Amino acid sequence: MATRSGFSAQTLSVLVALADQPSEWRHGYALAKHTCLKSGTLYPILIRLADRGLVEACWQDEPQPGRPRRHLYRLTADGLAAAGAALAGVAESQARQRRRAPLTKRGAIARAMS
Amino acid sequence: MSQFRRACDAMRRAALQVVPAARRDWVEAVWAEAADVPPGWRRLAWRAGGVQLIVREALMQRRIGTALLFTAAAGAAAWAAWPGPPSYLVISDHRALVVAVIVVLAGLPLLARRLFGPVSRSRTARALRVCTYAAVLALIPARNAIDGFRDVPPRGGIDLRVYAVINTEHRIARTESFDGIMFLVIMALCVSAVLWLTSQRSQVAPGTLGTGAVAGIGVGVAVYAVAPLGLSKAATNPWLPGSDVDPLVLLAWILVLFAPPAAAFVAWRRYTAAGTATAPVAGARQVLGAGLLTNLVGALLVAALGTGTTALTLKEAWLRNWLYHGQRQYFGIAGLRSLLHGDLAGIAYSHELTAAVDGSIFLVMCAAFPVIGLALIALPALDRLGSPETEPGRRSAATVRP
Numbered sequence: 337m338a339t340r341s342g343f344s345a346q347t348l349s350v351l352v353a354l355a356d357q358p359s360e361w362r363h364g365y366a367l368a369k370h371t372c373l374k375s376g377t378l379y380p381i382l383i384r385l386a387d388r389g390l391v392e393a394c395w396q397d398e399p400q401p402g403r404p405r406r407h408l409y410r411l412t413a414d415g416l417a418a419a420g421a422a423l424a425g426v427a428e429s430q431a432r433q434r435r436r437a438p439l440t441k442r443g444a445i446a447r448a449m450s
Numbered sequence: 451m452s453q454f455r456r457a458c459d460a461m462r463r464a465a466l467q468v469v470p471a472a473r474r475d476w477v478e479a480v481w482a483e484a485a486d487v488p489p490g491w492r493r494l495a496w497r498a499g500g501v502q503l504i505v506r507e508a509l510m511q512r513r514i515g516t517a518l519l520f521t522a523a524a525g526a527a528a529w530a531a532w533p534g535p536p537s538y539l540v541i542s543d544h545r546a547l548v549v550a551v552i553v554v555l556a557g558l559p560l561l562a563r564r565l566f567g568p569v570s571r572s573r574t575a576r577a578l579r580v581c582t583y584a585a586v587l588a589l590i591p592a593r594n595a596i597d598g599f600r601d602v603p604p605r606g607g608i609d610l611r612v613y614a615v616i617n618t619e620h621r622i623a624r625t626e627s628f629d630g631i632m633f634l635v636i637m638a639l640c641v642s643a644v645l646w647l648t649s650q651r652s653q654v655a656p657g658t659l660g661t662g663a664v665a666g667i668g669v670g671v672a673v674y675a676v677a678p679l680g681l682s683k684a685a686t687n688p689w690l691p692g693s694d695v696d697p698l699v700l701l702a703w704i705l706v707l708f709a710p711p712a713a714a715f716v717a718w719r720r721y722t723a724a725g726t727a728t729a730p731v732a733g734a735r736q737v738l739g740a741g742l743l744t745n746l747v748g749a750l751l752v753a754a755l756g757t758g759t760t761a762l763t764l765k766e767a768w769l770r771n772w773l774y775h776g777q778r779q780y781f782g783i784a785g786l787r788s789l790l791h792g793d794l795a796g797i798a799y800s801h802e803l804t805a806a807v808d809g810s811i812f813l814v815m816c817a818a819f820p821v822i823g824l825a826l827i828a829l830p831a832l833d834r835l836g837s838p839e840t841e842p843g844r845r846s847a848a849t850v851r852p
Contacts, residue, residue, distance in 0.1 A: 363483060363486075364479060364480065364483040365483045365486045365487060365496075368483075368496075374495065374496075374499050375480050375483070375495075375496045375497075375498075375499025375500060375502075375503075376498065376499030376500075376502035376503060377499070378499075379480055379499065379500075379503050380503065380506065382476070383476055393475070393479075395475075403485045403486070404482040404485060405482060406479075406483065406486075407475065407476070407478070407479030407482060407483070
C-alpha cells in the first residue's frame with residue numbers, strides 16, 4: 337500500500353535501511369536482512385529507486401576470495417533528500433493519528449454512554 | 451562443481467538473454483548475493499527471487515509481451531476455427547489454411563522488421579498493428595465456420611436440391627481451394643501494407659495514421675451498415691427498403707470513393723501545420739499513407755464484422771430471419787422460388803447457404819478497397835512530389851490562394 341509520500345511501505349523500509357548509514361555502500365543480502373524483504377521484492381524496489389536516481393549501484397572493486405563480486409548500493413543526494421522527506425511525512429501522519437486517537441476514543445465512549 | 455549446478459548456471463546464462471541488457475547486472479547481483487545466504491531452503495528462496503526477477507524483467511520487454519499475446523490470440527483463433535475430424539478432404543484443406551495463415555501472420559512482422567525497420571514510435575502505430583492482427587485472427591474462425599458449412603453438401607432431401615441449384619449458379623465446389631489461397635494472399639498483402647505504414651522507415655506521421663484509421667473506421671461502419679451479409683440483393687439490412695438502387699447503399703459507396711482523398715487532404719494539412727519543414731517526398735508519403743490506410747482499415751473492419759455476422763447467421767435463426775426479410779427471401783436465383791415454395795426448412799437452408807456463398811465478397815472488398823484508395827490518391831501524391839518544399843507551419847504554394 338502506498339503511503340502519503342508516494343512510496344510503498346516496503347520501499348520506505350529500504351530507504352530507511354539505506355539512510356541508516358548513507359555514506360556506506362550496502363549489499364543486497366544485508367538490506368534483505370535489515371528490511372525482512374525477499375529477494376524477489378527487494379531487487380525490483382532497488383531497480384525502481386535506481387531508475388529514479390534515488391539509489392546508485394556499483395560492483396565491488398575487490399571481491400573477497402572464493403566468492404563472486406557483490407553489487408553495492410547507497411542513496412544519492414536526491415535519494416537522501418527523498419528519504420528524509422518521506423520519513424518526515426510518515427512521522428507527521430503518525431503524530432496526527434496519535435492526536436486524533438483520544439478524540440475518537442472519547443467519541444466512542446460518549447456514543448456508548450448515550 | 452556438480453553437474454546440477456553447472457546446468458543451473460547454463461540455464462541462468464540462457465535466461466539472461468531474454469532480460470534487457472540494462473537489467474542484466476541486477477539479475478547477476480541476486481545470484482552473486484546467493485553465495486552469502488545460508489545454504490538450504492533460504493538460499494533456494496533467494497534464487498527463486500532471482501528467477502522471479504528474470505521473468506518480470508523479460509515480460510517487461512514489449513517484444514516478448516507481444517509475442518505471448520499473439521501466441522495466445524492465434525491459439526484461441528486456431529482452436530475456435532479447427533474443424534472436426536478430417537473425414538472429408540475439405541476439412542484437411544481448412545486445417546492447412548488455419549496453420550498457414552497463423553505461420554504467415556507470425557513471420558510477417560519479422561520480415562517487416564528486416565525490410566521496413568522497427569515499428570514507429572507511436573501508440574497509434576502499435577494500436578493499428580494490434581487491431582489489424584485482431585481483425586485477421588477473428589476472420590479465421592468466422593471464415594472456417596462459413597467454409598465448413600458451404601463446402602460440405604447436405605446428405606439429401608430439399609437441402610441437397612437447394613445446394614445443387616445454388617451450386618449451379620455460384621460454382622461452390624470449384625471455389626473452395628481457390629478461396630482459401632486467396633484469403634491467405636490477400637490477408638498477407640493487407641497485413642504487409644499495415645506493417646509498412648506503421649514502420650519507422652515509411653515515415654508516415656502518427657497524425658496521418660490516426661486520420662487514416664478514423665476515416666477507415668467510418669468507411670467500414672458505413673459499408674457494414676448497408677451490407678452486413680455482402681452485396682447480394684437477396685439480403686439486406688432490415689432498415690433498408692430493399693430497392694435496387696438504395697440511397698443509403700449509394701452513400702456508402704460514395705464514402706468509399708471520397709474518404710481516401712479527404713483523409714489524405716486532412717493528413718497532409720495536419721502534417722504541414724505541425725511546424726516542420728515538409729519535403730515533397732514526405733508530403734507525398736502522408737497523402738499516400740492516409741489514403742491507403744483509410745480503405746485498408748475500412749475493408750478489414752467490414753470484412754471482420756461482415757464475416758462474423760455471416761458466421762453468426764448460420765447459427766442463430768433469429769438473426770437470419772431478421773436480415774433476410776420481406777420480399778427478397780427467394781434470392782432471385784433461377785429455379786429456387788419454384789423449388790422452395792412453402793418449405794420453411796428449405797428456405798432457411800437456402801438463406802444460410804446464400805449467406806455463406808455471399809460471404810466471399812468481403813474478401814474481394816479487402817483486395818479492392820485498398821486498390822481503389824491507392825488509385826484515388828495517386829494523383830494528389832504525385833502532385834505533392836512535384837510541389838516545392840513547404841515552410842514550417844505553412845501550406846505549400848500550390849494551395850495558397852492569391
